Amino acid sequence: MRSGDFYLxxxxxADGRVIAENTFFFMNFKSLKMPPAKVATAVxxxxxxxxxxxxxxxxxxxxxxxxLPAGLDADDRCFDVLPDxxxxxxxxxxxxxxxxxxxxxxNQEPQQGALAP
Numbered sequence: 001m002r003s004g005d006f007y008l009x010x011x012x013x014a015d016g017r018v019i020a021e022n023t024f025f026f027m028n029f030k031s032l033k034m035p036p037a038k039v040a041t042a043v044x045x046x047x048x049x050x051x052x053x054x055x056x057x058x059x060x061x062x063x064x065x066x067x068l069p070a071g072l073d074a075d076d077r078c079f080d081v082l083p084d085x086x087x088x089x090x091x092x093x094x095x096x097x098x099x100x101x102x103x104x105x106x107n108q109e110p111q112q113g114a115l116a117p
């Protein structure tokens with residue numbers, strides 16, 4: 001995407017924690033020409049029924065969605081990740097089901113989408 005095609009609004013608390021964010025596109029959604037994004041995933045923390053999933057991307061990853069199995073929940077299931085950005089998502093519940101988490105995004109390359117164990 002060209003610079004200036006979207007605007008990201010992010011509300012953070014005094015502690016720097018993101019409370020809410022939203023992306024606004026300055027053109028028709030269907031007209032967006034986004035390069036494919038590669039999203040790498042890793043579980044960076046695990047214990048006590050809680051895991052932190054880190055997503056890292058090379059390009060803007062639009063409409064990233066976490067498809068979670070029953071018994072596993074996330075603090076956020078749908079978001080954008082900025083170019084060269086990182087996003088941490090807290091997962092809670094049955095951590096034995098982590099290998100069944102599926103990750104998808106609008107401009108993904110065909111072979112991606114499954115969470116690496």
